[in-house]
Amino acid sequence: MDQPTVGILHPGSMGAAVAACATANAAAVLWCSAGRSNASTARAARFDLTPVAALSELLDRSDIVISLCPPAAAEDLARDVAAHRFAGVYVEANAINPVRTQRIAALLAPAATVVDGGVVGSPPVGGKTPTLYLSGPADATVRIEALFAGTAVQAAVLGSEVGKASALKLSYAAFQKTSRVLVALAVGMAREHGVDQELIEVASRRTDSYLSEPQYVAKTAARAWRWGPELEEAADALAAAGLPPEMLRAAVSTLARWNDAKDDGELTLNDALDRLAQP
Known part of the structure:
Protein backbone atom coordinates (compact mmCIF):
# COMPACT_ATOMS: atom_id res chain seq x y z
CA MET A 1 0.00 0.00 0.00
CA ASP A 2 1.37 3.42 -0.98
CA GLN A 3 2.10 5.83 1.82
CA PRO A 4 -0.74 8.36 2.14
CA THR A 5 -0.48 12.10 2.53
CA VAL A 6 -2.17 13.14 5.78
CA GLY A 7 -3.65 16.48 6.84
CA ILE A 8 -4.14 17.42 10.50
CA LEU A 9 -6.85 19.90 11.60
CA HIS A 10 -5.57 21.59 13.86
CA PRO A 11 -2.34 20.75 15.66
CA GLY A 12 -3.05 21.42 19.35
CA SER A 13 -1.11 19.53 22.01
CA MET A 14 -2.91 16.25 21.23
CA GLY A 15 -3.33 16.79 17.50
CA ALA A 16 0.30 17.66 16.84
CA ALA A 17 1.61 14.68 18.82
CA VAL A 18 -0.79 12.26 17.10
CA ALA A 19 0.13 13.73 13.71
CA ALA A 20 3.82 13.31 14.53
CA CYS A 21 3.23 9.58 15.03
CA ALA A 22 1.50 9.42 11.62
CA THR A 23 4.67 10.73 9.94
CA ALA A 24 6.23 7.26 10.41
CA ASN A 25 3.88 5.73 7.81
CA ALA A 26 2.88 8.76 5.72
CA ALA A 27 4.44 10.41 2.69
CA ALA A 28 3.86 13.75 4.45
CA VAL A 29 1.75 15.21 7.25
CA LEU A 30 0.37 18.64 6.38
CA TRP A 31 -1.15 21.36 8.50
CA CYS A 32 -2.72 24.69 7.52
CA SER A 33 -0.92 27.68 9.01
CA ALA A 34 -3.52 30.29 8.00
CA GLY A 35 -4.90 32.09 11.05
CA ARG A 36 -3.07 29.88 13.53
CA SER A 37 -1.18 31.16 16.58
CA ASN A 38 2.57 31.36 17.08
CA ALA A 39 2.22 28.52 19.59
CA SER A 40 0.62 26.30 16.92
CA THR A 41 3.38 27.18 14.47
CA ALA A 42 6.09 26.33 17.00
CA ARG A 43 4.35 23.06 17.92
CA ALA A 44 4.01 22.02 14.28
CA ALA A 45 7.66 22.80 13.63
CA ARG A 46 8.73 20.81 16.68
CA PHE A 47 6.88 17.77 15.35
CA ASP A 48 8.17 18.21 11.76
CA LEU A 49 4.73 18.82 10.25
CA THR A 50 4.66 20.38 6.77
CA PRO A 51 2.93 23.79 6.57
CA VAL A 52 0.59 24.75 3.74
CA ALA A 53 -0.90 28.19 3.26
CA ALA A 54 -4.58 27.32 2.77
CA LEU A 55 -7.11 24.67 3.79
CA SER A 56 -7.89 24.06 0.12
CA GLU A 57 -4.27 23.03 -0.55
CA LEU A 58 -4.25 20.70 2.46
CA LEU A 59 -7.47 19.02 1.28
CA ASP A 60 -6.37 18.76 -2.36
CA ARG A 61 -3.13 17.03 -1.35
CA SER A 62 -4.39 14.80 1.50
CA ASP A 63 -5.64 11.23 1.24
CA ILE A 64 -6.52 11.18 4.96
CA VAL A 65 -7.58 14.11 7.11
CA ILE A 66 -7.63 13.92 10.92
CA SER A 67 -9.78 16.44 12.79
CA LEU A 68 -8.60 17.10 16.36
CA CYS A 69 -9.86 20.47 17.60
CA PRO A 70 -11.92 21.95 20.47
CA PRO A 71 -15.32 20.18 20.52
CA ALA A 72 -17.31 23.33 19.77
CA ALA A 73 -15.47 23.82 16.46
CA ALA A 74 -15.88 20.27 15.13
CA GLU A 75 -18.95 20.80 12.95
CA ASP A 76 -17.86 24.18 11.56
CA LEU A 77 -14.55 22.60 10.58
CA ALA A 78 -16.34 19.68 8.93
CA ARG A 79 -18.54 22.14 6.99
CA ASP A 80 -15.42 23.89 5.69
CA VAL A 81 -14.05 20.53 4.55
CA ALA A 82 -17.37 19.52 2.97
CA ALA A 83 -17.47 22.81 1.04
CA HIS A 84 -14.21 21.76 -0.67
CA ARG A 85 -15.75 18.36 -1.57
CA PHE A 86 -12.94 16.45 0.12
CA ALA A 87 -13.07 12.88 -1.19
CA GLY A 88 -10.62 11.01 1.05
CA VAL A 89 -10.89 9.49 4.54
CA TYR A 90 -11.96 11.95 7.25
CA VAL A 91 -11.16 10.88 10.82
CA GLU A 92 -13.52 12.72 13.18
CA ALA A 93 -11.39 12.32 16.31
CA ASN A 94 -12.83 15.09 18.47
CA ALA A 95 -14.40 14.61 21.90
CA ILE A 96 -17.97 15.05 20.68
CA ASN A 97 -21.12 13.05 21.31
CA PRO A 98 -22.21 10.28 18.89
CA VAL A 99 -25.14 12.28 17.48
CA ARG A 100 -22.80 15.10 16.40
CA THR A 101 -20.36 12.57 14.92
CA GLN A 102 -23.17 11.03 12.87
CA ARG A 103 -24.25 14.51 11.73
CA ILE A 104 -20.71 15.19 10.54
CA ALA A 105 -20.61 11.86 8.70
CA ALA A 106 -23.83 12.80 6.89
CA LEU A 107 -22.46 16.26 6.12
CA LEU A 108 -19.33 14.87 4.43
CA ALA A 109 -21.10 12.03 2.58
CA PRO A 110 -21.01 10.81 -0.08
CA ALA A 111 -17.71 12.40 -1.18
CA ALA A 112 -15.66 11.54 1.91
CA THR A 113 -15.51 8.35 3.97
CA VAL A 114 -15.88 9.22 7.65
CA VAL A 115 -14.19 7.24 10.43
CA ASP A 116 -15.27 7.95 14.00
CA GLY A 117 -12.26 8.28 16.31
CA GLY A 118 -11.73 8.77 20.03
CA VAL A 119 -8.34 9.23 21.71
CA VAL A 120 -8.15 7.83 25.25
CA GLY A 121 -4.97 8.70 27.13
CA SER A 122 -2.35 11.45 27.18
CA PRO A 123 -0.64 12.85 24.06
CA PRO A 124 1.91 10.34 22.67
CA VAL A 125 5.09 11.98 23.94
CA GLY A 126 7.56 11.00 26.66
CA GLY A 127 6.68 7.33 26.55
CA LYS A 128 2.88 7.82 26.70
CA THR A 129 0.88 5.43 24.48
CA PRO A 130 -2.74 6.57 24.02
CA THR A 131 -5.29 4.42 22.21
CA LEU A 132 -7.10 5.74 19.15
CA TYR A 133 -10.42 3.90 19.07
CA LEU A 134 -11.98 3.71 15.60
CA SER A 135 -15.37 2.82 14.19
CA GLY A 136 -16.57 3.08 10.62
CA PRO A 137 -16.27 1.38 7.22
CA ALA A 138 -13.81 -1.51 7.42
CA ASP A 139 -11.66 -0.51 4.44
CA ALA A 140 -11.15 2.95 5.96
CA THR A 141 -10.40 1.79 9.52
CA VAL A 142 -7.80 -0.63 8.10
CA ARG A 143 -6.05 2.34 6.48
CA ILE A 144 -5.98 4.26 9.79
CA GLU A 145 -4.65 1.20 11.64
CA ALA A 146 -1.86 0.98 9.05
CA LEU A 147 -1.12 4.69 9.43
CA PHE A 148 -0.33 4.23 13.14
CA ALA A 149 1.22 0.75 13.00
CA GLY A 150 4.41 0.57 15.04
CA THR A 151 3.91 4.02 16.63
CA ALA A 152 3.06 5.24 20.13
CA VAL A 153 -0.59 5.57 19.08
CA GLN A 154 -2.36 2.23 19.52
CA ALA A 155 -5.24 1.92 17.05
CA ALA A 156 -8.20 -0.28 18.03
CA VAL A 157 -11.28 -0.90 15.87
CA LEU A 158 -14.67 -1.17 17.60
CA GLY A 159 -16.75 -2.03 14.53
CA SER A 160 -18.35 -0.41 11.51
CA GLU A 161 -20.91 1.81 13.25
CA VAL A 162 -20.02 5.52 13.31
CA GLY A 163 -20.61 6.77 16.87
CA LYS A 164 -19.16 3.84 18.81
CA ALA A 165 -15.69 5.39 19.22
CA SER A 166 -17.18 8.71 20.32
Whole structure:
Protein backbone atom coordinates (compact mmCIF):
# COMPACT_ATOMS: atom_id res chain seq x y z
CA MET A 1 0.00 0.00 0.00
CA ASP A 2 1.37 3.42 -0.98
CA GLN A 3 2.10 5.83 1.82
CA PRO A 4 -0.74 8.36 2.14
CA THR A 5 -0.48 12.10 2.53
CA VAL A 6 -2.17 13.14 5.78
CA GLY A 7 -3.65 16.48 6.84
CA ILE A 8 -4.14 17.42 10.50
CA LEU A 9 -6.85 19.90 11.60
CA HIS A 10 -5.57 21.59 13.86
CA PRO A 11 -2.34 20.75 15.66
CA GLY A 12 -3.05 21.42 19.35
CA SER A 13 -1.11 19.53 22.01
CA MET A 14 -2.91 16.25 21.23
CA GLY A 15 -3.33 16.79 17.50
CA ALA A 16 0.30 17.66 16.84
CA ALA A 17 1.61 14.68 18.82
CA VAL A 18 -0.79 12.26 17.10
CA ALA A 19 0.13 13.73 13.71
CA ALA A 20 3.82 13.31 14.53
CA CYS A 21 3.23 9.58 15.03
CA ALA A 22 1.50 9.42 11.62
CA THR A 23 4.67 10.73 9.94
CA ALA A 24 6.23 7.26 10.41
CA ASN A 25 3.88 5.73 7.81
CA ALA A 26 2.88 8.76 5.72
CA ALA A 27 4.44 10.41 2.69
CA ALA A 28 3.86 13.75 4.45
CA VAL A 29 1.75 15.21 7.25
CA LEU A 30 0.37 18.64 6.38
CA TRP A 31 -1.15 21.36 8.50
CA CYS A 32 -2.72 24.69 7.52
CA SER A 33 -0.92 27.68 9.01
CA ALA A 34 -3.52 30.29 8.00
CA GLY A 35 -4.90 32.09 11.05
CA ARG A 36 -3.07 29.88 13.53
CA SER A 37 -1.18 31.16 16.58
CA ASN A 38 2.57 31.36 17.08
CA ALA A 39 2.22 28.52 19.59
CA SER A 40 0.62 26.30 16.92
CA THR A 41 3.38 27.18 14.47
CA ALA A 42 6.09 26.33 17.00
CA ARG A 43 4.35 23.06 17.92
CA ALA A 44 4.01 22.02 14.28
CA ALA A 45 7.66 22.80 13.63
CA ARG A 46 8.73 20.81 16.68
CA PHE A 47 6.88 17.77 15.35
CA ASP A 48 8.17 18.21 11.76
CA LEU A 49 4.73 18.82 10.25
CA THR A 50 4.66 20.38 6.77
CA PRO A 51 2.93 23.79 6.57
CA VAL A 52 0.59 24.75 3.74
CA ALA A 53 -0.90 28.19 3.26
CA ALA A 54 -4.58 27.32 2.77
CA LEU A 55 -7.11 24.67 3.79
CA SER A 56 -7.89 24.06 0.12
CA GLU A 57 -4.27 23.03 -0.55
CA LEU A 58 -4.25 20.70 2.46
CA LEU A 59 -7.47 19.02 1.28
CA ASP A 60 -6.37 18.76 -2.36
CA ARG A 61 -3.13 17.03 -1.35
CA SER A 62 -4.39 14.80 1.50
CA ASP A 63 -5.64 11.23 1.24
CA ILE A 64 -6.52 11.18 4.96
CA VAL A 65 -7.58 14.11 7.11
CA ILE A 66 -7.63 13.92 10.92
CA SER A 67 -9.78 16.44 12.79
CA LEU A 68 -8.60 17.10 16.36
CA CYS A 69 -9.86 20.47 17.60
CA PRO A 70 -11.92 21.95 20.47
CA PRO A 71 -15.32 20.18 20.52
CA ALA A 72 -17.31 23.33 19.77
CA ALA A 73 -15.47 23.82 16.46
CA ALA A 74 -15.88 20.27 15.13
CA GLU A 75 -18.95 20.80 12.95
CA ASP A 76 -17.86 24.18 11.56
CA LEU A 77 -14.55 22.60 10.58
CA ALA A 78 -16.34 19.68 8.93
CA ARG A 79 -18.54 22.14 6.99
CA ASP A 80 -15.42 23.89 5.69
CA VAL A 81 -14.05 20.53 4.55
CA ALA A 82 -17.37 19.52 2.97
CA ALA A 83 -17.47 22.81 1.04
CA HIS A 84 -14.21 21.76 -0.67
CA ARG A 85 -15.75 18.36 -1.57
CA PHE A 86 -12.94 16.45 0.12
CA ALA A 87 -13.07 12.88 -1.19
CA GLY A 88 -10.62 11.01 1.05
CA VAL A 89 -10.89 9.49 4.54
CA TYR A 90 -11.96 11.95 7.25
CA VAL A 91 -11.16 10.88 10.82
CA GLU A 92 -13.52 12.72 13.18
CA ALA A 93 -11.39 12.32 16.31
CA ASN A 94 -12.83 15.09 18.47
CA ALA A 95 -14.40 14.61 21.90
CA ILE A 96 -17.97 15.05 20.68
CA ASN A 97 -21.12 13.05 21.31
CA PRO A 98 -22.21 10.28 18.89
CA VAL A 99 -25.14 12.28 17.48
CA ARG A 100 -22.80 15.10 16.40
CA THR A 101 -20.36 12.57 14.92
CA GLN A 102 -23.17 11.03 12.87
CA ARG A 103 -24.25 14.51 11.73
CA ILE A 104 -20.71 15.19 10.54
CA ALA A 105 -20.61 11.86 8.70
CA ALA A 106 -23.83 12.80 6.89
CA LEU A 107 -22.46 16.26 6.12
CA LEU A 108 -19.33 14.87 4.43
CA ALA A 109 -21.10 12.03 2.58
CA PRO A 110 -21.01 10.81 -0.08
CA ALA A 111 -17.71 12.40 -1.18
CA ALA A 112 -15.66 11.54 1.91
CA THR A 113 -15.51 8.35 3.97
CA VAL A 114 -15.88 9.22 7.65
CA VAL A 115 -14.19 7.24 10.43
CA ASP A 116 -15.27 7.95 14.00
CA GLY A 117 -12.26 8.28 16.31
CA GLY A 118 -11.73 8.77 20.03
CA VAL A 119 -8.34 9.23 21.71
CA VAL A 120 -8.15 7.83 25.25
CA GLY A 121 -4.97 8.70 27.13
CA SER A 122 -2.35 11.45 27.18
CA PRO A 123 -0.64 12.85 24.06
CA PRO A 124 1.91 10.34 22.67
CA VAL A 125 5.09 11.98 23.94
CA GLY A 126 7.56 11.00 26.66
CA GLY A 127 6.68 7.33 26.55
CA LYS A 128 2.88 7.82 26.70
CA THR A 129 0.88 5.43 24.48
CA PRO A 130 -2.74 6.57 24.02
CA THR A 131 -5.29 4.42 22.21
CA LEU A 132 -7.10 5.74 19.15
CA TYR A 133 -10.42 3.90 19.07
CA LEU A 134 -11.98 3.71 15.60
CA SER A 135 -15.37 2.82 14.19
CA GLY A 136 -16.57 3.08 10.62
CA PRO A 137 -16.27 1.38 7.22
CA ALA A 138 -13.81 -1.51 7.42
CA ASP A 139 -11.66 -0.51 4.44
CA ALA A 140 -11.15 2.95 5.96
CA THR A 141 -10.40 1.79 9.52
CA VAL A 142 -7.80 -0.63 8.10
CA ARG A 143 -6.05 2.34 6.48
CA ILE A 144 -5.98 4.26 9.79
CA GLU A 145 -4.65 1.20 11.64
CA ALA A 146 -1.86 0.98 9.05
CA LEU A 147 -1.12 4.69 9.43
CA PHE A 148 -0.33 4.23 13.14
CA ALA A 149 1.22 0.75 13.00
CA GLY A 150 4.41 0.57 15.04
CA THR A 151 3.91 4.02 16.63
CA ALA A 152 3.06 5.24 20.13
CA VAL A 153 -0.59 5.57 19.08
CA GLN A 154 -2.36 2.23 19.52
CA ALA A 155 -5.24 1.92 17.05
CA ALA A 156 -8.20 -0.28 18.03
CA VAL A 157 -11.28 -0.90 15.87
CA LEU A 158 -14.67 -1.17 17.60
CA GLY A 159 -16.75 -2.03 14.53
CA SER A 160 -18.35 -0.41 11.51
CA GLU A 161 -20.91 1.81 13.25
CA VAL A 162 -20.02 5.52 13.31
CA GLY A 163 -20.61 6.77 16.87
CA LYS A 164 -19.16 3.84 18.81
CA ALA A 165 -15.69 5.39 19.22
CA SER A 166 -17.18 8.71 20.32
CA ALA A 167 -19.42 6.93 22.83
CA LEU A 168 -16.48 5.05 24.35
CA LYS A 169 -14.36 8.20 24.59
CA LEU A 170 -17.11 10.18 26.33
CA SER A 171 -18.12 7.29 28.60
CA TYR A 172 -14.55 7.12 29.90
CA ALA A 173 -14.27 10.92 30.17
CA ALA A 174 -17.54 11.07 32.12
CA PHE A 175 -15.99 8.95 34.86
CA GLN A 176 -12.35 9.98 34.74
CA LYS A 177 -12.72 13.76 34.48
CA THR A 178 -15.68 14.05 36.85
CA SER A 179 -13.76 11.96 39.39
CA ARG A 180 -10.89 14.48 39.27
CA VAL A 181 -13.36 17.31 39.90
CA LEU A 182 -14.76 15.43 42.92
CA VAL A 183 -11.23 15.10 44.32
CA ALA A 184 -10.80 18.87 44.12
CA LEU A 185 -14.10 19.46 45.93
CA ALA A 186 -13.30 16.89 48.64
CA VAL A 187 -9.82 18.29 49.30
CA GLY A 188 -11.16 21.86 49.16
CA MET A 189 -13.81 21.11 51.79
CA ALA A 190 -11.28 19.31 54.00
CA ARG A 191 -8.83 22.23 53.72
CA GLU A 192 -11.53 24.67 54.78
CA HIS A 193 -11.79 22.73 58.05
CA GLY A 194 -8.05 22.11 58.47
CA VAL A 195 -8.22 18.36 57.87
CA ASP A 196 -6.88 18.19 54.30
CA GLN A 197 -3.67 16.40 55.31
CA GLU A 198 -5.70 13.87 57.28
CA LEU A 199 -7.96 13.31 54.27
CA ILE A 200 -4.94 12.72 52.05
CA GLU A 201 -3.51 10.30 54.62
CA VAL A 202 -6.82 8.37 54.73
CA ALA A 203 -6.95 8.31 50.93
CA SER A 204 -3.36 7.06 50.67
CA ARG A 205 -4.50 3.75 52.17
CA ARG A 206 -6.60 3.28 49.03
CA THR A 207 -4.10 3.65 46.20
CA ASP A 208 -6.74 2.64 43.64
CA SER A 209 -8.59 5.90 44.34
CA TYR A 210 -8.04 9.22 42.56
CA LEU A 211 -8.38 10.79 46.00
CA SER A 212 -4.89 9.46 46.78
CA GLU A 213 -3.51 11.79 44.05
CA PRO A 214 -4.45 15.29 45.27
CA GLN A 215 -1.53 16.90 43.43
CA TYR A 216 -3.40 16.18 40.20
CA VAL A 217 -5.91 18.88 41.18
CA ALA A 218 -3.52 21.52 39.79
CA LYS A 219 -3.33 19.66 36.46
CA THR A 220 -7.12 19.44 36.42
CA ALA A 221 -7.33 23.21 36.89
CA ALA A 222 -4.89 23.85 34.03
CA ARG A 223 -6.90 21.59 31.73
CA ALA A 224 -10.34 22.82 32.80
CA TRP A 225 -10.80 24.92 29.66
CA ARG A 226 -10.59 21.69 27.61
CA TRP A 227 -12.31 19.32 30.01
CA GLY A 228 -15.42 21.48 30.49
CA PRO A 229 -16.59 21.32 26.85
CA GLU A 230 -15.77 17.60 26.75
CA LEU A 231 -17.96 16.90 29.78
CA GLU A 232 -20.69 19.07 28.23
CA GLU A 233 -20.60 16.69 25.26
CA ALA A 234 -20.75 13.71 27.63
CA ALA A 235 -23.74 15.25 29.44
CA ASP A 236 -25.54 15.61 26.10
CA ALA A 237 -24.77 11.96 25.35
CA LEU A 238 -26.22 10.92 28.73
CA ALA A 239 -29.38 12.92 28.09
CA ALA A 240 -29.75 11.35 24.64
CA ALA A 241 -29.50 7.92 26.29
CA GLY A 242 -32.24 8.79 28.80
CA LEU A 243 -29.70 9.00 31.63
CA PRO A 244 -29.50 11.95 34.08
CA PRO A 245 -26.89 14.51 32.92
CA GLU A 246 -27.00 16.78 35.97
CA MET A 247 -23.85 15.43 37.68
CA LEU A 248 -21.73 16.13 34.61
CA ARG A 249 -23.26 19.57 34.09
CA ALA A 250 -22.35 20.40 37.71
CA ALA A 251 -18.78 19.29 37.01
CA VAL A 252 -18.74 21.62 33.98
CA SER A 253 -19.78 24.60 36.11
CA THR A 254 -17.12 23.70 38.69
CA LEU A 255 -14.41 23.48 36.01
CA ALA A 256 -15.47 26.92 34.71
CA ARG A 257 -14.05 28.46 37.92
CA TRP A 258 -10.60 27.52 36.58
CA ASN A 259 -10.98 28.92 33.05
CA ASP A 260 -8.36 31.60 33.72
CA ALA A 261 -5.80 28.92 34.69
CA LYS A 262 -5.50 27.73 31.07
CA ASP A 263 -2.39 25.54 30.63
CA ASP A 264 -0.74 27.07 33.72
CA GLY A 265 2.07 24.61 34.46
CA GLU A 266 3.18 26.59 37.55
CA LEU A 267 -0.10 26.17 39.42
CA THR A 268 0.14 24.49 42.85
CA LEU A 269 -2.52 22.50 44.69
CA ASN A 270 -3.18 25.45 47.00
CA ASP A 271 -3.42 27.88 44.08
CA ALA A 272 -5.99 25.65 42.40
CA LEU A 273 -8.03 25.27 45.59
CA ASP A 274 -7.91 29.04 46.21
CA ARG A 275 -9.31 29.71 42.73
CA LEU A 276 -11.98 27.08 43.27
CA ALA A 277 -13.11 28.61 46.57
CA GLN A 278 -12.88 32.25 45.45
CA PRO A 279 -13.69 32.52 41.73
